[in-house]
Amino acid sequence: MRKILLGIFSMGLLACNQPQEPVAVLEKRIDSLENQLENSYKPGFGDFMGFIQTHHAKLWFAGQNENWELADFELHELEEAIDDIQEIHATREETQYIDMIIEPLEKVEEAVENKDKAAFTQSYQTLTNTCNQCHIAVDMEFIEIKIPDSPPFTNQIFTPKE
Numbered sequence: 001m002r003k004i005l006l007g008i009f010s011m012g013l014l015a016c017n018q019p020q021e022p023v024a025v026l027e028k029r030i031d032s033l034e035n036q037l038e039n040s041y042k043p044g045f046g047d048f049m050g051f052i053q054t055h056h057a058k059l060w061f062a063g064q065n066e067n068w069e070l071a072d073f074e075l076h077e078l079e080e081a082i083d084d085i086q087e088i089h090a091t092r093e094e095t096q097y098i099d100m101i102i103e104p105l106e107k108v109e110e111a112v113e114n115k116d117k118a119a120f121t122q123s124y125q126t127l128t129n130t131c132n133q134c135h136i137a138v139d140m141e142f143i144e145i146k147i148p149d150s151p152p153f154t155n156q157i158f159t160p161k162e
């Protein structure tokens, strides 16, 4: 990281045709940037779960309305959040269990690609069970997820656009 940043800095300076700054000055600047990066805002595990809860619910209504484009979009939101957890919370103990959700997500993705509502409903149930399996694995069995009864938002249309 340090070497790459140093390289970019030097290249930037050369490109600007400015006199090269001493390495010590550049290193000091990199230290300060690294420090800023370290202390910058990162969403917590719980923040990601709130996001996942929203898109898990939207995914259901997209699938039930056979709005496969929206379902595909919601799936990618879920996958992105899982990727981010793996990256940002790599050292959290709970992250070791996150892999269990990948296969169920792929099954839903397959159903969405095939525009198969029956397969969607079945794979969505398995996905939801897996949310709970992980909550049990991390001793949070009191966080119980289910198939939603009503859309999470009233200001969004879940049926496909005519």
Ligand code: HEC
Residues within 6 Å of the ligand: 045, 046, 047, 049, 050, 052, 053, 056, 094, 095, 096, 097, 098, 100, 101, 127, 128, 130, 131, 132, 134, 135, 138, 140, 143, 145
């Ligand atoms: C690593 C395995 C894991 C998986 C898989 C997982 N969760 Fe979680 N979930 C957690 C952990 C850990 C927390 C507690 C986060 C914290 O510390 O704030 C949590 C918290 C939550 C919360 C917060 C509860 C609240 O009331 O604020 C919700 C909602 C939630 N998860 C939904 C889901 C949904 C929906 C899925 C499936 C699509 C899912 N989770 C899959 C581990 C997981």
